[in-house]
Amino acid sequence: MKTIKLLLTFILVGGLFGACTADVYIDDHTEEDFSLENLLYSHELWYVDINETEGNGEVPFLQVAFTLTFDNGTLLANNNLVGFGSTGDGFGISIGYYDTYNSTLQIDHDLDGVMNLEVIQHGYDKIELYHKNSNTSYFLNGYMKNEFDYNAVFYDNIEYFLQEYEAWEKTYTSNYGALNDFDDENFLSFIPASDTSLFLSSIDKQGTAVNSIYWDYEGFYEVYDVSGDRYLKTLTLDYDFLYNDYFELTVIDDRTIELFHPKSGTVYEFKGRGFVQYLKGEDLKADSLRKRFKISNPEMNIERMSSVKDITIEVN
Numbered sequence: 001m002k003t004i005k006l007l008l009t010f011i012l013v014g015g016l017f018g019a020c021t022a023d024v025y026i027d028d029h030t031e032e033d034f035s036l037e038n039l040l041y042s043h044e045l046w047y048v049d050i051n052e053t054e055g056n057g058e059v060p061f062l063q064v065a066f067t068l069t070f071d072n073g074t075l076l077a078n079n080n081l082v083g084f085g086s087t088g089d090g091f092g093i094s095i096g097y098y099d100t101y102n103s104t105l106q107i108d109h110d111l112d113g114v115m116n117l118e119v120i121q122h123g124y125d126k127i128e129l130y131h132k133n134s135n136t137s138y139f140l141n142g143y144m145k146n147e148f149d150y151n152a153v154f155y156d157n158i159e160y161f162l163q164e165y166e167a168w169e170k171t172y173t174s175n176y177g178a179l180n181d182f183d184d185e186n187f188l189s190f191i192p193a194s195d196t197s198l199f200l201s202s203i204d205k206q207g208t209a210v211n212s213i214y215w216d217y218e219g220f221y222e223v224y225d226v227s228g229d230r231y232l233k234t235l236t237l238d239y240d241f242l243y244n245d246y247f248e249l250t251v252i253d254d255r256t257i258e259l260f261h262p263k264s265g266t267v268y269e270f271k272g273r274g275f276v277q278y279l280k281g282e283d284l285k286a287d288s289l290r291k292r293f294k295i296s297n298p299e300m301n302i303e304r305m306s307s308v309k310d311i312t313i314e315v316n
Contacts, residue, residue, distance in 0.1 A: 036119060037100040040070040043125060043142030045091070047153070050138075057134025060112045061095060064278050066153060068140065073097055075107060079278040081161040082254045085150035151231075158233055158251070159197060159223045162190040166274030167210050168257065177266030182245055187213050188270060190221060197221050199237060210274045217242070223249065235259065 040046075046068045061077065062068075066084070069076040069091040078084055078092035087093060096109040108114055118130040125142040154161065162168070168188040187202040200215040202208075219239040226232040226248075233249040247259040252269070259268045 035100065036103060036105055039119075039121060039127070040098075040100070040105070044145045045069055045143045045148050046127070046140040047143060047148070048138060048140055052139040053136065055131075055134060055136030057131065057136040059115065059117075059129070059131045059134065059136060059138065061109045062129065062138045065095075066157070067092065067148075070098060073099065075109070080164055081154055081157060082164045082272070082275060084154055084254070090145055090148075090150070155230060155233070155251075158249070159190070159221075160192075161251070161254075162223070162257075163192050164276050164278070165255075165272030166276055167213060167272075168270040169206060169273050170268055171206070171256075171271050172267075172269035174267040177261065178264040180261065180264040180266065182261060182264075182268075183266070185217075187215075189213075189215065201237070 048062055048065050048067065050063070064079050065077040066081075067078040071091070074094050075096045075098050076088060076091045076093065077095045078087065078090075079095075080087070080092075094110075096107060096112075098105060098107045100106070105117060105119055106114075107117070116132060118128075118132065120128040120130060122128060122139075127140050127142070129138045129140065131137070166189065168190075170186045173183065184203045185201045186204060186206050187208070189200040191198040191200065197220060199219060199221040201217045202213050202215050204213050217239055219237060219242070221238065222236045224234045224236070226234060231250070235247045235249040237245040237247075239245070245261070246263065247261055250258040250260070252258055255272045257270050259270065260266075261268070
């Protein structure tokens with residue numbers, strides 16, 4: 001997972017109750033009577049720094065979460081960038097329950113069920129969640145809502161934002177700029193994959209139902225930072241066996257993006273269609289992905305996409 005940002009408002013939350021277990025170890029400098037419940041309640045948001053993860057396995061609900069909040073027995077998570085900072089007053093959606101027993105945290109996730117974790121405190125605002133079965137550790141940084149930078153998290157994880165709609169439909173093309181092949185493409189789709197990011201594009205007419213889109217082209221895409229401008233990104237579309245297209249990417253709102261094509265000088269706007277809410281679930285296999293995206297090239301190595309585990313589609 002990467003990093004991301006967005007600005008919006010919040011409300012305070014606290015503890016949880018459920019069915020996942022975790023042993024807690026408090027540092028020598030921490031008061032002995034500082035319970036696990038108090039530790040979890042001490043910060044309104046726990047940011048999952050996925051880049052610090054150690055180990056070869058994964059805990060599904062932690063792998064997909066940007067933040068966790070422990071609220072009086074309910075476990076809340078921000079799993080999506082769409083609505084990040086506003087959904088659930090900034091705390092996200094309910095994903096399960098928790099309870100604490102002495103040094104044990106017990107969590108019952110709505111989809112992943114019960115699991116055991118060890119909680120190790122690393123200072124006032126940092127904890128480690130260790131999953132013994134997979135020998136994997138996740139590191140969480142604690143924040144109060146008024147000090148958490150939603151914008152930073154949003155823009156640092158912008159590629160995940162692109163994946164949160166089943167399709168992006170072109171809604172605007174500037175009347176200036178040279179003619180180019182991309183003028184004919186009306187839909188884009190960005191697909192999660194295990195080792196590289198895949199995209200699809202279509203020349204179907206605007207207004208086509210998402211489930212009826214025929215994807216004419218496929219390839220790989222990359223999103224890069226722009227030095228000196230945190231809010232501007234570049235997007236490269238590497239068409240399989242064809243050519244590369246390069247754009248400057250600007251987020252207008254959490255459903256609209258702008259693509260500026262420097263080579264032609266043309267500006268495009270795309271709106272998201274079919275919001276994908278991330279709730280950790282079953283693996284999507286290659287055959288189902290082919291069917292979902294109506295992929296035209298049967299030789300495409302779509303097996304790399306079978307690591308997508310957490311998609312529930314709500315078509316808007």
